Amino acid sequence: xxxxxxxxxxxxxxxxxxxxxxxxxxxxxxxxxxxxxxxxxxxxxxxxxxxxxxxxxxxxxxxxxxxxxxxxxxxxxxxxxxxxxxxxxxxxxxxxxxxxxxxxxxxxxxxxxxxxxxxxxxxxxxxxxxxxxxxxxxxxxxxxxxxxxxxxxx
Amino acid sequence: xxxxxxxxxxxxxxxxxxxxxxxxxxxxxxxxxxxxxxxxxxxxxxxxxxxxxxxxxxxxxxxxxxxxxxxxxxxxxxxxxx
Numbered sequence: 001x002x003x004x005x006x007x008x009x010x011x012x013x014x015x016x017x018x019x020x021x022x023x024x025x026x027x028x029x030x031x032x033x034x035x036x037x038x039x040x041x042x043x044x045x046x047x048x049x050x051x052x053x054x055x056x057x058x059x060x061x062x063x064x065x066x067x068x069x070x071x072x073x074x075x076x077x078x079x080x081x082x083x084x085x086x087x088x089x090x091x092x093x094x095x096x097x098x099x100x101x102x103x104x105x106x107x108x109x110x111x112x113x114x115x116x117x118x119x120x121x122x123x124x125x126x127x128x129x130x131x132x133x134x135x136x137x138x139x140x141x142x143x144x145x146x147x148x149x150x151x152x153x154x
Numbered sequence: 155x156x157x158x159x160x161x162x163x164x165x166x167x168x169x170x171x172x173x174x175x176x177x178x179x180x181x182x183x184x185x186x187x188x189x190x191x192x193x194x195x196x197x198x199x200x201x202x203x204x205x206x207x208x209x210x211x212x213x214x215x216x217x218x219x220x221x222x223x224x225x226x227x228x229x230x231x232x233x234x235x236x
Binding site: 036053054055056058059062063064084095096116119120121122123124125126127128137138139140144 | 159161162163165205209212228230231232233234235236
């Protein structure tokens with residue numbers, strides 16, 4: 001069983017990440033992958049020039065590793081990978097790549113869903129939406145918090 | 155001397171890094187919070203939020219956690235990844 005978390009300060013390449021993940025399979029019958037992409041519009045509907053992801057070197061990596069380890073404990077998956085951008089991300093560029101592998105598909109779907117909900121509320125990043133002449137820090141919304149709570153009940 | 159790191163919107167308000175000279179017996183996180191809040195206009199309101207949490211040497215801390223010289227402290231607003 002292998003869980004991997006990585007911070008990526010440069011361009012994230014989901015196709016290359018997925019190829020490498022598939023090459024490392026060992027007897028699995030299912031792989032689920034997810035790509036989070038920077039939206040071109042902000043929370044107020046206006047156009048964005050970029051998204052900035054602030055992070056705490058060391059602590060941020062540890063927070064993502066803890067989330068991956070939790071997914072490995074919780075679901076019958078053989079592998080999990082999270083690659084998360086930091087720094088400036090342009091509109092349409094990938095922010096996060098998640099992949100999970102298991103013998104049967106259900107556990108991979110559940111684990112990928114769980115990983116994303118946890119990353120939204122527990123990974124140590126701070127997001128700033130940047131547009132011409134303004135910048136706004138974004139905090140998790142009610143939807144993010146309720147998505148996270150689903151896993152405490154199950 | 156101890157280093158206080160500030161992230162997200164707190165970094166914009168206070169600067170990424172603030173050096174603080176601690177008293178001989180150290181300070182609690184609550185003491186440090188009060189000290190930092192005097193450094194910028196409106197600092198009290200920015201830091202005196204239950205949503206602003208702290209770490210000492212990268213481990214989550216409570217208001218009563220003691221901080222000694224040479225330790226690394228971080229204050230940060232709610233996190234948001236993904």
